[in-house]
Amino acid sequence: TKTGSIALEDIDNLAKTSYPLCMRQLHSALREDHHLKHGGRQQYGLFIKGLGLTMEQALKFWRMEFSKKMDGDKFEKQYAYNIRHNFGKEGKRVNYTPYSCMKIIMGTPPGAGDNHGCPFRHTDIKLLKQRLASYKVPTSGIEQIADLVKGYHYQLACTKYFELTHNLDKDEASTLSLQHPNQYFDASREILSG
Numbered sequence: 001t002k003t004g005s006i007a008l009e010d011i012d013n014l015a016k017t018s019y020p021l022c023m024r025q026l027h028s029a030l031r032e033d034h035h036l037k038h039g040g041r042q043q044y045g046l047f048i049k050g051l052g053l054t055m056e057q058a059l060k061f062w063r064m065e066f067s068k069k070m071d072g073d074k075f076e077k078q079y080a081y082n083i084r085h086n087f088g089k090e091g092k093r094v095n096y097t098p099y100s101c102m103k104i105i106m107g108t109p110p111g112a113g114d115n116h117g118c119p120f121r122h123t124d125i126k127l128l129k130q131r132l133a134s135y136k137v138p139t140s141g142i143e144q145i146a147d148l149v150k151g152y153h154y155q156l157a158c159t160k161y162f163e164l165t166h167n168l169d170k171d172e173a174s175t176l177s178l179q180h181p182n183q184y185f186d187a188s189r190e191i192l193s194g
């Protein structure tokens with residue numbers, strides 16, 4: 001996505017329509033808890049950078065939520081540095097890239113209170129099914145997704161979710177060949193706004 005093409009006001013809607021499950025889960029947790037632990041901040045922070053948010057937008061986005069629970073000073077001291085760092089404006093000035101599916105799937109699994117990871121890999125299957133149902137995925141689709149998860153085909157499970165939530169047929173969805181959460185997002189935007 002092009003830098004600066006997304007407005008912060010659009011993010012709640014985009015999370016519902018075009019985020020993959022891993023990022024939707026992080027976004028909801030952030031909105032509900034006004035906080036994310038480190039693993040979640042990294043995974044989600046780099047993803048929204050990949051959406052084309054500018055560093056100023058990203059700082060505003062995080063500050064907006066975090067400052068509901070802590071004073072602005074604490075945010076500036078403890079968190080703002082890291083956000084600028086991810087944009088390559090602090091420390092070694094590396095321009096960090098958003099995590100791929102493989103990195104998320106193979107990365108440190110979420111512990112208690114964490115919201116990072118890949119829900120198809122890291123969420124208890126019963127909970128995952130409940131969540132899919134609450135997102136209005138039809139029961140037959142939920143079973144198909146669960147079968148893929150049981151076969152350790154996490155990215156295919158995610159592709160199935162994409163197919164079902166974008167009303168595609170199987171062949172159309174399989175051309176996606178999903179490797180990256182930002183690729184999921186871009187493909188979704190192309191379909192929904194095209």
Ligand code: SF4
Binds near residue numbers: 023104
């Ligand atoms: Fe996110 Fe990739 Fe897992 Fe889908 S397969 S939920 S995009 S990490």
